Amino acid sequence: MxxxxxxxxxxxxxxxxxxxxxxxxxxxxxxxxxxxxxxxAQKTLSSFAIAAFFLRHGPNGFLLLREKLGKGEETFRIGKYNLVVFNLDIIKHCLVQKAHNYDKGGRAARLMGEVVGPLGILGALDEDDHVPSHQVLNPHTKRADRIETFESMVLEEGERKLDEWRSLTTGARKTEVNLYIDLNEIFFRVLYRFMFGIDLSRKRFQHVHGIISQLERYSAVVGFVPAKLLPVYKLLRRDVASLVVALNKEVESIIEEGAEDSPLHELKEPSAGVSPVQLRDTVKNLLFAGATTAANALGWAVHCVSKEAIWAKRASEAARQGNITFFKNVCQEANRVYPQANVVTRRAKEDDYVPGYGPIAKGSILVIPIIALHRHPRYYPEAPHAFNPDRWLDQRPPPLMSYIPFTAGPRQCIGQSLFNRAGPPLLMRLHGSFDFYPLEAEPKPKWPNAVLPPRSGGFRMIITPSSL
Ligand code: HEM
Structure with missing residues (x-):
């Protein structure tokens, strides 16, 4: 028992x-x-859901997301810390008024730092790292005589390319070109001449452009998709690492070869206060920010003008009349519809308070979806997605901060005046010399990507000598 x-x-x-x-x-x-x-788990799942959403809808998805998650509000959260901002006062506050409290931190910026270097002007989080290179480069991008030099270099390189096209069309009358490659060649050659005093050969251009365009792709994919959980993550990281090695090698050659009268040489002077690592990263940043942006912007401009008979005709006429205003408006509109920095982020270094909005906690990432802002029906009420250079004929500019292709404040693009000066006359020369017939009616922008080139095959066009 x-x-x-x-x-x-x-x-x-x-x-x-x-x-x-x-x-x-x-x-x-x-x-x-x-x-x-x-x-x-919540963060990961929502990151995957959002990544899938954006891969389907592209960066314009921010407008859709605003409807779905934000119920039409001008700010809404994705997860605890990501604050998507359409509100122009908050954008002005964090980019300009309280810029010192917001850096380019966050996961995406950290990953970008691995590519562009943590101490280059594009990535540098600390003001002390950011300022010295800026002080040397700013006069070269803002002084009237330097801007003029940049313009004449762009036009010279443009003329070189036009001569090449002329020789291709002699006899055949028409030929196919890839404008994406050709414009990149023009702007990389100009960047090398203008910033480093180096004459870039075609072979070297192909090498550098290959590295930069792949890094632009990888850095955005790795930064955007919750890629750590993907089986290809390790491979991606390995690719990025070997591309960075190749990039660093090119940067070393540039620093060694740089001409004595170039901005690069000034950066090397001990009096500039730029450390060797800052110098390397700044050159890297210039390669990253100073050529594909301008080339892609002009590529979209030519594409948008040429795909519609009405704009193609207007462009040929404007070129014949020397009407530069038309081409300025075309550039402005291309930068509105396809802003190269389609989304930028800023991280709050300390708790902050935005008058009219409220508190922003330390560590918050402010996501500024520039491309969606540029197509917001409130700021661009007339057909916001349509390419229409004439909208810039209006005397009233769009509301402050609703048009920021170069961003704003102390970290805004240093090349803005260079592009604004040289882009329109180059465009005028191109349209004055050739008619362009895009082979692809609606190329989609490549996304996720650090800038916005066309997704497939470049801007492939048939060109014929201008008929006017
Ligand atoms: C259409 C042409 C261009 C566009 C749309 C553009 C756009 C931008 C944007 C949006 C930024 C700021 C990124 C951010 O805030 O996170 C930037 C930064 C920068 N851009 Fe440009 N850019 C263009 C052309 C150029 C050119 C031609 C150069 C130089 C020759 C250049 C050099 C730079 C540099 C060095 C920075 C870093 C500035 C800093 O952080 O202090 N860009 N660009």
Whole structure:
């Protein structure tokens, strides 16, 4: 009898002990783990959902997301810390008024830093790292004589390309070109001449452009998709690492070869206060920011003008009349519809308060979806997605901060005046010399990508000598 009595007594004691252990140790541990894991699981799942959403809708998805998540509000959150901002006052506050409280931090910026270098002007988080290179480069991008030099270099390189096209069309009358490659060649050659005093050969251009365009792609993919969970992540990271090695090698050659009268040489002077690492990263940043942006912007401009007969005719006429205003408006409109920095982010370094909005917690990432802002129906009420250079004939500019292709404040593009000066006359020369017939009616922009080139095959066009 005893064993049968003892067994339930033992098992009930065991049960008691198990329950006590469970109550005191296991359950709290499980709850703790779940508590710890839940935000992560939630974050990961929502990151995947959002990545899938954007891969489907592209950066314009921010407008759709505003409807879905933000219920039409000008700010809405994705996760705890990501604040998507369409509100122009907040944009002005963080980019301009309180710029010192917002850096380019966050995961995407950190990953970008691995590519462009943490101490280059594009990536540098710390003002002390950011300012010295800026002080040297700014006069070269803002002084009237330097801007003029940049313009004449762009036009010279443009003329070189036109001569090439002329020789291709002699006899055949028409030929196919890839404007994406050709414009990149023009702007990379100009960047090398203007900033480094180096004459860039075609072979070297192909090498550098290959590295930069792949890095622009990878850095955005790795920064955007919650890629760590993807099986290809390690491969991606390995590719990025080997591209960065190749880039660093090119940068070393540039620093060695740089001409004595170039801005690069000034950066090298001890009096500039630029450390060797800052110098390397700044050159890297120039390669990243100073050529594909301008080339892609003009590529979209030519594409948008040429795909519609009405604009193509207007462009040929404007070129014949020397009407530069038309081409300025075309550039402005191309930068509105296809802004190269389609989304930028800023991280709050400290708790902040935005008058009229409220508190912004330290660590918040402000996501400024420039492309969606540029197509917001409130700021561009007439067909916001349509390419229409004539909208800039209106005397009233769009509301402040609703048009920021070069961003704003202390970290805005240093090449803005260079592009604004040289882009329109180059466009005028191109349209004055050739008619362009895009082979692809609606090339989609490549996305996610650090800038916005066309997704497939470049801007492939048939060109014929201008008929006017
Ligand atoms: C259409 C042409 C261009 C566009 C749309 C453009 C756009 C931009 C934008 C939006 C930024 C700021 C990124 C951010 O805030 O995160 C930037 C930064 C920069 N851009 Fe441009 N850019 C263009 C042409 C150029 C050119 C021609 C150069 C140089 C020759 C250049 C050099 C730079 C540099 C060095 C920075 C970093 C500035 C800093 O962080 O202090 N860009 N660009």
């Amino acid at each position: 005893l064993p049968t009595l003892r067994a339930p007594m033992f098992s009930s004691l065991g049960l008691h002990i198990s329950l006590t252990v469970a109550l005191l140790v296991i359950f709290p541990t499980l709850i703790f783990i779940l508590f710890k894991l839940y935000p992560y």
